[in-house]
Amino acid sequence: MSWILIAMILALLIPIYEACKDENIWQKMLAFASIASKTAMISLFVSVLRDDWMLGAVAVIILSVGNAGLMLLAHVIKRVSQA
Template sequence: MSLLLIAMILVLLIPLYDAWKNDNIWQKMLAFASISTKTAILILFISVLRDDWAIGIVGAIVLTVGNAALMLLANIIKRMNET
């Protein structure tokens, strides 16, 4: 099981490298949305392993609210560039 957690953390680092390498703001936001989703899945996985519903609720909130905040930020940046 620890090997699976290590593999999940290594997969989480791929978008970080892409965000560090790229200067395009939309590519960075896409990478951070990917990080948010993967982190929430990792939290849900750990909550199932520990059989802890409180951690699972936090993972579900991060999964739903985290990406919504990024989409709001993307719309604000888009509208600022239009004017």
């Protein structure tokens, strides 16, 4: 099971590279969306691996709240770039 987690971390490294490399703000936001869902999935996987219910609940909350915060940030950035 540890190798699955290592593969997930490797998949997480690709959007991190993209977020630091690309200059367009929307490409960065896209990379951040990928990172947010991937980190939540990794913590959910770890919680199932350890049979830790508290960690699992927190991971599900992070999964949904992180997406909501991302939408908020996207709207703020759109308003900023239009002004």
